[in-house]
Amino acid sequence: MNQLALLFGAFFGxxxxxxxxxxxxxxxxxxxxxxxxxxxxGVKYQMYHAIVLLLLGFQLHQQLTLDNYIIYAFIIxxxxxxxxxxxxVISSAQNKKIKILGPITPLGGLFLIIGWGLLLYKYINL
Structure with a gap:
């Protein structure tokens, strides 16, 4: 069981x-x-991945480095x-768009892709 995955899965849900x-x-x-x-x-992706974290929390172990990398990638x-x-969205609705957030969104997507890739790697190498 991975407590961190369960904690963040519940929080993000x-x-x-x-x-x-x-x-x-x-x-x-x-x-x-x-x-x-x-x-x-944003809400949909957050909920989908919160559910993934909850499921992984019951499957992955905190003692394994790869499992931790998977969890960290999804959380980040x-x-x-x-x-x-x-x-x-909120800042642009107030006509005060925080432009620095623009490049952060795809970086977050990259971390989600890394999480899925590491998960695939783990299950291929079982």
Whole structure:
């Protein structure tokens, strides 16, 4: 069992529901359709990967280095990808777009890809 994966999976699942409700009820009136779609993309990716972390938390072991790299890649990826989207969308809706967040989103996506790649590598080499 990997406690870190379970902890972050639960945290990211919780905050995905909160951000989803925030977007659907509060931001819906303040965002353009395009901005709302971007915000929802962040929420979806966060929830999908929160579920992955929870599943992996029961399968992977904290003592194995590769398992830890997989978990770290997903945690960093979720944070950089989804939270940079939230920041970009909310700041652009206020006409104060935080441009530095733009390059962070694909970096987060890269970490998610690395997490999936490491997971594939692990299961190929069982």
């Amino acid at each position: 919780l905050t995905a529901v909160i951000f989803g409700a925030f977007g659907a009820h509060f931001l819906k009136k303040k965002l353009s359709a395009e901005q709302l779609i971007s915000f929802e993309t 990826g979720i944070f950089l990808f989804s939270f940079s989207i939230y920041g970009l």
